[in-house]
Amino acid sequence: MNMRTLTDEQREIWATDGYLHLSGVLDADEVQSLSDQVDGVRKQPGWEPLSGMLPRGHYGWVEQCADQDPEAFMDRRDLMPYGADFINLMDRPEVFDLVVDIMGPNILFSMSQAIVRASTHEFPGYTHTDGGEGLREIRVTETSRPIAMKALYLLSDVTEDDAGAFTVYPGSHFRPLPFKRDPPLNPHSPGCVQLKGKAGDCFLFPHALWHGPAPNHSGKARKTLLYNYCQLFVRAYDFGAVPTHLLDQMTPRQRRLIGDLGHDFRPGDYFYVPEDQAQVITGSTG
Ligand SMILES: O=C(O)CCC(=O)C(=O)O
DSSP: OOOOOOOHHHHHHHHHTSOEEEOOSSOHHHHHHHHHHHHHHTTSOEEEOOTTTSOTTOOEEESSOSOOOTTSOEEEEOOGGGOHHHHHGGGOHHHHHHHHHHHOSOEEEEEEEEEEEOOOSSOOOOOBOSSHHHHTTOOOOTTSOOSEEEEEEESSOBOSTTBSOEEEOTTGGGSOOOTTOSSOOOTTSTTOEEEOBOTTOEEEEETTSOEEEOOBOSSSOEEEEEEEEEETTSOOSSOSSOOGGGGGGSOHHHHHHTTOOSSOOOTTBTTBOOTTHHHHHHTSOO
16 A cells, blocks of 8 residues: 655654644544534543642543533543544544654554643643653654654644644754743743644644643634554553454554554563564555
């Protein structure tokens, strides 16, 4: 199967700025459908951050989102149980092909998330790298594949500053995040850029890029989906074990991406990859 690869221009932008903006990955109907489905997720049980009740970055089980207003804040993890459209976004060719070009074929799908950033003056935004306390201190060199990266899909337009934009510090993926700085870096610190985009666009970025959400004073909610990929030797962080109850809804490639290696676990797995790994991930047996 012929997979897309980065253009020379994209390769240079990825290497220097540390992110890519892909326009029009989802069409208007897909955006509407996914947006409606995110609203539907609000009514269903799942993993939410439980503000103030759990340590930072941890999620707890809720029967439904605390606020049922579709314009209110929501941060739902592990979207795979919510239907085929969320599963299929895992290897959406326009995005996934580029992820494979960047990361190589020895990868896992490690996390999915739907975030609604409400319009409010109470949230100032923040800046971080991905992967928690461990990964924030690890950066690879210019010639290396990333350890982990994300695809962020916009489900609403972001056309102005302080409208909940995804913010980045271009080129910061090669520098240590000054996470002890007081006051902390934020979306208005020097060097931070608020990325504008249309619903259906996608941003790609590695875990090491300094990034985060801008505040949203726009009067309307900003909705995104996030899909995270990591090298196979790093673990997924949406599930403690392969979600076997979902396997019959997935293609061979999707099953491999969520960690199904085709046999029960044995020592050496994930560090050393199955012999058909490249064929499965590039789709030639998928
Ligand atoms: O855009 C957001 O709301 C958060 C995105 C982000 O910072 C992340 O995925 O780590």
